[in-house]
Amino acid sequence: MKFAIALFSAAHAPSSRRALLFAQAALAGGHEIVRLFFYQDGVYSASSNIVAPQDEQDIASQWRAFVSEHQLDGVVCIAAALRRGVLNAEEATRYQRSAVNLDAPWALSGLGQLHDAAQAADRLICFGGP
Amino acid sequence: MSKSLLVISRQAPWSGPSAREALDIVLAGGAFDLPIGLLFLDDGVFQLATSQDAKAVQQKDLSANLQALSLFGIDDVFACRHSLNERGLVSPASAQPLSSEQIHEMIDRYEQVITL
Amino acid sequence: MSTLHVVSHSPFTDSRLNSCLRLCGAQDAILLCGDGAYALQAASAPFQALQAKGLKVFVLAEDSQARNLPVPAWADSVDYPAFVQLSINYDKVNTWL
Numbered sequence: 001m002k003f004a005i006a007l008f009s010a011a012h013a014p015s016s017r018r019a020l021l022f023a024q025a026a027l028a029g030g031h032e033i034v035r036l037f038f039y040q041d042g043v044y045s046a047s048s049n050i051v052a053p054q055d056e057q058d059i060a061s062q063w064r065a066f067v068s069e070h071q072l073d074g075v076v077c078i079a080a081a082l083r084r085g086v087l088n089a090e091e092a093t094r095y096q097r098s099a100v101n102l103d104a105p106w107a108l109s110g111l112g113q114l115h116d117a118a119q120a121a122d123r124l125i126c127f128g129g130p
Numbered sequence: 131m132s133k134s135l136l137v138i139s140r141q142a143p144w145s146g147p148s149a150r151e152a153l154d155i156v157l158a159g160g161a162f163d164l165p166i167g168l169l170f171l172d173d174g175v176f177q178l179a180t181s182q183d184a185k186a187v188q189q190k191d192l193s194a195n196l197q198a199l200s201l202f203g204i205d206d207v208f209a210c211r212h213s214l215n216e217r218g219l220v221s222p223a224s225a226q227p228l229s230s231e232q233i234h235e236m237i238d239r240y241e242q243v244i245t246l
Numbered sequence: 247m248s249t250l251h252v253v254s255h256s257p258f259t260d261s262r263l264n265s266c267l268r269l270c271g272a273q274d275a276i277l278l279c280g281d282g283a284y285a286l287q288a289a290s291a292p293f294q295a296l297q298a299k300g301l302k303v304f305v306l307a308e309d310s311q312a313r314n315l316p317v318p319a320w321a322d323s324v325d326y327p328a329f330v331q332l333s334i335n336y337d338k339v340n341t342w343l
Contacts, residue, residue, distance in 0.1 A: 001334050008246065008343050014280045015254055018306075025326035040151055040246070079154065083147060111158035119133055119164070123333050124242045128343035129254045130280045138340075140265075172265055212268065234271045237340070238247040246343040 004121035006037045006114060008128025010044035011052075011060040019127035020063055027070060035073040035117035038106075040128065043081040046074070049101040067105045075117075078108040134165040136240035139174040144189045149177050152246050153195045160202025167206035167240060168199065169233065170225055175213045178222035196224060208236065248273040250336035254280030257292035262342040267299050275302035275336060277329070278321075283309040286317065293318075304332060 003026050009015045023033060038046050045063055052058035067074040081102065082091065088102040102108065118124045137156050141148035152174075159166035170178055177192060184191035199207060209225035210233060221227045228236060237243060251274060257263040263285055266276065276296070278285050283305050285292040296303055303321040306329065310317050317323045324332065333339050 003333075006244070018254075018279060021326050022329060025330045029327055029330050031330065039155075040148070080147075080151065111155055112162060114155065115135075115159050115162055115164055118135060118242055123339060124135075124244070125333055125339050126244055126246075126341040126343055128246070128341065130256075140262075172261060230268050234269050237249065237269065238271065240338075242338055243249070243340045244343075245340055 001031045001123060002034050002121045003031055004034045004037065004114075004117035004124045006039060006117075006124065006126045007042035007045055008040040008126060010041045011047070011050055011058075011063070013041070013128075013130060015127045015129055016042075016045045016063075017057060017059050020059060020066060022125065022127070024066065033070075033072055034121045035075055035113065036067065037114045037117055038074075038076045039080050039111075039114065041084070042128065043076050043084050043086045046076045046081075046106040047086055047101050048103045049099075064105060072105075074106050075109050075113045076102060076106050077114070078110055081108055132164050133241040134167070134239070135159060136167040136169060136237060136243045138169045138171050138243065138245040139177065140172045140245065142173040142176040143182065143192055144184070144187055145173070148246055149174070150190065150192060150195065152244075153192060153199075155244060156204055157195065157198060157202050160199070160204045163203065166204055167208070167236070168204060168225075169228075169236070170207075170209040170213070171233075171245075172210070172213050173217075175209050175217060175219055175222075178209060178225055179219055180222075199224075208233070247337045248275070250275050250277055250332055250339045252277045252279060252339060252341040253282035253285070254278075255342065256281035257285045258290075263292060264295075266342055267295055270299065270301055272301070275304060275332070277304040277306065277324070277332065279306035279309050283313055283315055286310060286315045286321065288316065288318070296321075
């Protein structure tokens, strides 16, 4: 089965970890992930600047590793990201902001990518909230 | 054949970006000519209340976005009658009120759903 | 069409589970996860509402375990592989974000 997985919460939210574990189980079960689409506060789950406390899980880092290892299409919604101050190098330059906090493997793109993924997948699963 | 998507919007107009971001999903889908429906549920029905003044709280007035729905080919716009009644709101001009049973049947007709 | 509803908010502070139960159909199921698992707090109003609705109820095992919530006979505990399978068995997944 093909899954499109949309995440709406930050790395520190239990639902971000839950989405990651679901995604891992989907691949382990032989399924395909068409795209990961991070929207609303989900853009924070892609931040490169998170410093997780030593005694807690570093979910942002685990997401990065997961996407890289499996060469998944990890898309962060550009409008949601800009509003929340999550910028890659290109956007930081464009808007003359002092910091870049979004790097590979994440790509910034529009909501069309969410719809494209939903159309291509057999199942659209959203994660968010607590 | 495109898969149909129902977006269920549950937040009041200015409780953060959620109301706007739900509409953005709907309008983006409309721009791609996808079969999209929109249901206002729980506090989401407050987005349909009349005589609101977003400027008083320096927020964006979403009524322009709501009016854009039909321009983008989004005609399936619904409101939960139970949620409207709970909040003392009259039936909105821009959304078809549905009972809980009708909503259930309606959700069943869509292939995918996003509730935010 | 059958829908798997996913609820992660506590039913004691939030209206999502209530709204979900109001709109669920007989073919639907509910997966409790995160703080949604608190709906299995025995003898509570959410517990009774879930039991009375008579739908299939699942709970993410790690969440009932973490909260020391016994899983009643009318609910099934699932791990992540089973969660993935559930999302396939039901026609669509509606997460109450």
